[in-house]
Amino acid sequence: MIEFHLNTRSGVSPYLQIVHQVRQALRLGLLREGDQLPTVKEVVARLAINPNTVLKAYRELEHEDLVGARPGIGTFVTKALSDAPLAEFRPLRHDLQRWLVKARRAGLDDESIEALFLDTFRSSAEAGVA
Amino acid sequence: MTPAVETTGLGKRYGRHWALSDCTLAIPTGRVVGLVGPNGAGKTTLLSLAVGLLSPTSGSITVLGAEPAATGRQMERVGFVAQDTQLYSTLSVADHLRFGAHMNPGWDNDLAQRRLEQLDLDIGQRAGSLSGGQRAQVALTLAIAKRPELLILDEPVASLDPLARREFLQVLMEIVAESEVGVVLSSHLVADLERVCDYLIVLVSSRVQVDGEIEKLLASHRHLIGPRRDPSSLPKNQQVIEASETDRQSTFLVRTEDPILDPAWTVEEVGLEDLVLAYMRRAPLAKRVRLASPDVEP
Numbered sequence: 001m002i003e004f005h006l007n008t009r010s011g012v013s014p015y016l017q018i019v020h021q022v023r024q025a026l027r028l029g030l031l032r033e034g035d036q037l038p039t040v041k042e043v044v045a046r047l048a049i050n051p052n053t054v055l056k057a058y059r060e061l062e063h064e065d066l067v068g069a070r071p072g073i074g075t076f077v078t079k080a081l082s083d084a085p086l087a088e089f090r091p092l093r094h095d096l097q098r099w100l101v102k103a104r105r106a107g108l109d110d111e112s113i114e115a116l117f118l119d120t121f122r123s124s125a126e127a128g129v130a
Numbered sequence: 131m132t133p134a135v136e137t138t139g140l141g142k143r144y145g146r147h148w149a150l151s152d153c154t155l156a157i158p159t160g161r162v163v164g165l166v167g168p169n170g171a172g173k174t175t176l177l178s179l180a181v182g183l184l185s186p187t188s189g190s191i192t193v194l195g196a197e198p199a200a201t202g203r204q205m206e207r208v209g210f211v212a213q214d215t216q217l218y219s220t221l222s223v224a225d226h227l228r229f230g231a232h233m234n235p236g237w238d239n240d241l242a243q244r245r246l247e248q249l250d251l252d253i254g255q256r257a258g259s260l261s262g263g264q265r266a267q268v269a270l271t272l273a274i275a276k277r278p279e280l281l282i283l284d285e286p287v288a289s290l291d292p293l294a295r296r297e298f299l300q301v302l303m304e305i306v307a308e309s310e311v312g313v314v315l316s317s318h319l320v321a322d323l324e325r326v327c328d329y330l331i332v333l334v335s336s337r338v339q340v341d342g343e344i345e346k347l348l349a350s351h352r353h354l355i356g357p358r359r360d361p362s363s364l365p366k367n368q369q370v371i372e373a374s375e376t377d378r379q380s381t382f383l384v385r386t387e388d389p390i391l392d393p394a395w396t397v398e399e400v401g402l403e404d405l406v407l408a409y410m411r412r413a414p415l416a417k418r419v420r421l422a423s424p425d426v427e428p
Contacts, residue, residue, distance in 0.1 A: 008321060011399060013345065044303035048296055050162055050328050051307040 002030055006047050014049055018057035037075040132195040134159040134280050134312050135180050139189035142175050149175040153336040157314055162306060164323035165316040166406055167333035173316045177284045181210040194280055206234055209273030213285040215265045219258030223268055234276040242275035263294025274305055283315045299326050320403045332406055334413035351405050352390060353398040354382045372408040383408045
């Protein structure tokens with residue numbers, strides 16, 4: 001079972017934070033097929049958030065076919081997000097490390113690297129590349 | 131669906147002072163509705179009218195489609211917790227439970243007992259010796275044990291410390307998750323409202339400034355920052371809620387359902403607190419301008 005947390009300063013809406021945390025847990029292998037998500041009541045009693053926020057997040061995850069609701073029992077993981085956990089993407093990680101070394105050599109500080117990455121990520125997502 | 135609370139031209143006068151005047155609104159049911167506004171907006175008066183503690187001077191109010199507190203049945207349908215939680219300090223918690231059971235045919239004693247056990251307090255204890263957090267929790271338990279359709283909470287957490295406040299809201303959300311009771315909650319703490327509510331009403335001087343689903347409100351408001359520009363030159367579908375400018379720059383808070391396409395603007399999302407403040411600042415403008423002397427900026 002995983003536990004959700006809420007970052008109220010991130011500007012990301014609470015329901016999306018829950019969606020992201022489930023996806024992240026799936027990617028990291030913390031959640032596997034058949035695992036149960038916390039019940040809506042458990043989540044709201046812990047985070048003091050509106051039940052609809054949790055329901056909306058779970059519906060979204062259902063829509064993505066990542067989880068399925070079993071009425072009266074709870075919500076369960078139906079599919080692993082990726083066939084391979086993150087650890088298996090070693091070559092990609094290696095590329096990224098090399099890129100980071102280059103960026104530092106070019107004189108970029110951490111903040112600029114992050115901004116450059118996010119900016120590139122967003123524009124390629126908008127262009128439909130990613 | 132019948133609104134939780136519906137008012138038409140509602141007013142309440144004390145002597146010559148109108149605490150609420152010509153208030154017309156509809157609060158939806160089956161939601162957790164946040165009611166926010168400056169002191170003196172009429173929130174407490176409105177909620178007191180809704181539970182029948184006050185009767186209107188003018189206009190009308192219905193709660194779940196009926197006159198507030200007109201019948202015993204109607205009183206059972208609505209639970210109420212006020213800021214100065216109304217417990218009898220010399221009576222024990224157990225006395226309060228007996229009293230509640232006596233007054234309400236639909237009283238759920240198991241629910242009350244279960245809730246109080248979670249609070250870890252001795253029900254033989256006198257209400258006067260409870261902490262503020264415990265008092266608020268007991269009042270909430272009493273309000274919910276009569277199994278109401280609507281729970282009205284007037285600044286229930288205003289006087290609580292951060293931990294007691296969070297615990298109160300945790301319990302409240304648990305209750306909403308398991309009973310689907312509708313909630314109307316007034317508070318100054320916008321961050322709390324953003325967590326627990328799904329619908330927001332900003333009330334200033336008895337008038338609704340803005341209301342709607344919180345997610346939709348956040349999605350339809352944007353900050354625009356760019357070179358100085360006359361607000362009237364903005365497209366018709368962008369309603370300016372607030373504007374500020376320097377000699378070079380304009381900053382607008384606009385409401386719009388459509389994407390902002392003008393590349394001159396840096397577009398930023400608006401947090402709920404900023405949104406509420408903008409509507410609160412905007413409201414009394416007409417009044418302030420009238421009162422201002424000519425050499426004072428409006």
